[in-house]
Amino acid sequence: MKQTFLELRNNLVEFLRTFGAFQLFFLRLLRYSPEILTTRLGLVVKQVHNAGAQSLVIIMVCGLFVGAVLALQAYSNMAKFNAEDWTGVAAAFALVKELGPVMTALLFAGRAGTALTSEIGLMKATDQLSAMEMMAVNPVRRVLVPRFLGGVIAMPFLAAIFSAVGLYGAHLIGVEVFQVDVGSFWQQIQLTVEMSDVNEGIIKSIVFGVAASLIAVWEGYNTVPTAEGVGHATTRTVVITAITVLVFDFMITAAMI
Amino acid sequence: MRQTRSVEIGTGLFVLLGMSSLFFLTTQTTGGDDFKAESVYTVEARFENIGSLRTRAPVTMSGVTIGRVTKVAFDAMTLEAVVHFVIDAQYDQIPDDTDASILTSGILGSQYIGLQAGGSDMYLEDGSEILFTQSAIVLENLIGKFLVNAGSSDEDSD
Numbered sequence: 001m002k003q004t005f006l007e008l009r010n011n012l013v014e015f016l017r018t019f020g021a022f023q024l025f026f027l028r029l030l031r032y033s034p035e036i037l038t039t040r041l042g043l044v045v046k047q048v049h050n051a052g053a054q055s056l057v058i059i060m061v062c063g064l065f066v067g068a069v070l071a072l073q074a075y076s077n078m079a080k081f082n083a084e085d086w087t088g089v090a091a092a093f094a095l096v097k098e099l100g101p102v103m104t105a106l107l108f109a110g111r112a113g114t115a116l117t118s119e120i121g122l123m124k125a126t127d128q129l130s131a132m133e134m135m136a137v138n139p140v141r142r143v144l145v146p147r148f149l150g151g152v153i154a155m156p157f158l159a160a161i162f163s164a165v166g167l168y169g170a171h172l173i174g175v176e177v178f179q180v181d182v183g184s185f186w187q188q189i190q191l192t193v194e195m196s197d198v199n200e201g202i203i204k205s206i207v208f209g210v211a212a213s214l215i216a217v218w219e220g221y222n223t224v225p226t227a228e229g230v231g232h233a234t235t236r237t238v239v240i241t242a243i244t245v246l247v248f249d250f251m252i253t254a255a256m257i
Numbered sequence: 258m259r260q261t262r263s264v265e266i267g268t269g270l271f272v273l274l275g276m277s278s279l280f281f282l283t284t285q286t287t288g289g290d291d292f293k294a295e296s297v298y299t300v301e302a303r304f305e306n307i308g309s310l311r312t313r314a315p316v317t318m319s320g321v322t323i324g325r326v327t328k329v330a331f332d333a334m335t336l337e338a339v340v341h342f343v344i345d346a347q348y349d350q351i352p353d354d355t356d357a358s359i360l361t362s363g364i365l366g367s368q369y370i371g372l373q374a375g376g377s378d379m380y381l382e383d384g385s386e387i388l389f390t391q392s393a394i395v396l397e398n399l400i401g402k403f404l405v406n407a408g409s410s411d412e413d414s415d
Contacts, residue, residue: 161274
């Protein structure tokens, strides 16, 4: 009885310690960010390329099909009420407010987050980070901050591209396949979607970008430096990012309604 | 050097694509506010039933948006809905016996206020009240009446 109680207490303390260390780590990244952005912009550009430009293909293909399937579902249900013109509205709302930021964050965790974690984890496992410290180079500044910033910058752009390509997919299905009038398709979208809806999507994608990059970098930096440890850390990145993103999504939506 | 160059080109392309997507989303999917006015004046109208009229709903005359609903309230004394709306100040020659009705755009569309010009020589000004109003048509009431009529006409034919 006493044994389990002690164990429970240790687990709780350990959880609090990790959680606190995570927050301090975030602050540390933030503290170095302005300096890196002004003096070592080249490093950040390279990471924007890794996290953003190289994720373009998966984001665009997924966006196209998500938009297309939304239009397909919306059309087949709206047709029952003779409201086919609303196909575009349903797809646009779903994309701009929810699916754009959320799907992009999940894909980002799978495509870019895992790459970050395993890269940093492997650097740690092969003692490259320690070697940097020996040379008086701060690995947090030199390695982690540019990767974090790259993800934060790339994510809103990726989400916007996802939504825009998704709308094109919805246009293809709604207008080209089902012959919804192209004028009323776009006019209904413009009349219904408001600036605040687009802003909500942008805010979400910024928050998700910070969360996904932070988790990926943190997991990589705290990897158990073995082959198995890197594998575990990569898995944890995807799992924790997915949970965080979906919980945050609910909270932001609830706060903005 | 080549490596950096292609990285830079890729990143530039990516950011450009992202920005144009953002631009597309903010300009093409939102109608934004199609009502913009430098100065406005406020008019109020009382309705028996406003249906699902909400703030920010357009106020139109001859189909042109000339104003926007700013406040919807309920008057507990007269048991009526009080709707405040603003009209662009450049339209300052609207007769004060104009009547306001709550209309619906399309069968499932949102509701808006339509103004029908009267013939008075006096014009609406800030704080004036529109006296002739027509409530929203509530679909359920309409269906109810239709059913009652259909029932009574059946009896007639017997």
